[in-house]
Amino acid sequence: MAERLGRLVLAATPLGDSRDASPRLVEALTTADVVAAEDTRKTRALAAALGATPTGRVVSFYDAVETSRVGGLVAAVEQGQTVLLVTDAGMPSVSDPGFRLVAACVEKDLPVTCLPGPSAVTTALALSGLPCERFCFEGFAPRKDGERRRFFAALADEPRTTVFFESPHRIGATLAVAAEVLGPERRAAVCRELTKTYEEVRRGGLADLADWAADGVRGEITVVVAGAAPAAAPDLTVLVGRVRTRVAEGIRLKEAVAAVATDAGVSKKALYDAVVTEHNGA
Incomplete structure (x- = not known):
C-alpha cells in the first residue's frame, strides 16, 4: 500500500474583516494537521471569529524562526500531514513568511496548493484609480534615506504602476523623497x-x-x-541635422548614423532612412 503523501496549503487570510474569509479557509483551519501561523494569537482569534476550532498543532512561523522551522514542517508533509500556512493578513510569502517553506517543498517535489483570497496588493491597485493592466510589486520601501532614493530612482522610468508597502511612521518621509525623485505631480x-x-x-x-x-x-x-509617462519620440529632423554635421566633419555616414541613433535611443535603420530620404528630396 502506497504511503499517503501530505501537502502544504498556503491560505490567504482577511486583511481586516473576518467576513472576507472563504469557506475553504474555515475548513482548512479546522482540519489541518499543523497550522503554521505568523502570529498564533491572531490566528486563534481569527479562528474563533470564524467558529473554526483547530484540531491540529498550531505552531509559530514568523521571520525570526522561519529558517529553523522549515525542516520540521517539510518532514510533516513527507509523513502525510497537511500543513496549513497562514500569516496575519493576506497571502503567505508575499512580503510575509512562507517563501522558504514553499521552496523547500518544491525542491522535494511535495504537493503545494493555495487557498486564494484577500491581498493588499491587488486591493490597493484596484482602488487606486491608476492603470492596473501591468504593475510591479516592490515589497517594503527601504528604511534608510540613501537606499530609499536609489529605490525611487530605479522607478523613475518604470512604465508600469508600482505597488509597495510602508509603515505609518515612515510614510511621510517616503512620500517626500518620492516626490523629489519622481516629480511632485506623479500620481499616486x-x-x-x-x-x-x-x-x-x-x-x-x-x-x-x-x-x-x-x-x-x-x-x-x-x-x-x-x-512613468512614455518618453516623447525624438524629432528625426533634428537627428538628421546632427548626422549631417558629423558627416561634414569627415565621419562616414553609417558611423555618424550609428553614433547619433545610439545617443538618442532610436533605430539606426529609421534614422538612416530619414537621412537618405532628405538627401533624395533635396
Missing part, C-alpha cells in the same frame, strides 16, 4: 486600513500626498504609484 494613491472600519484611500500628486502624511498616518499602508 495611499491606501490605509483596507477593508477595516477606518479604510481610507487618498489620491493625488506625490507632493500633495507627502504634505498630507507629514504629521503621520495610522494603520496598515499600501502605496500605489503611477508609471
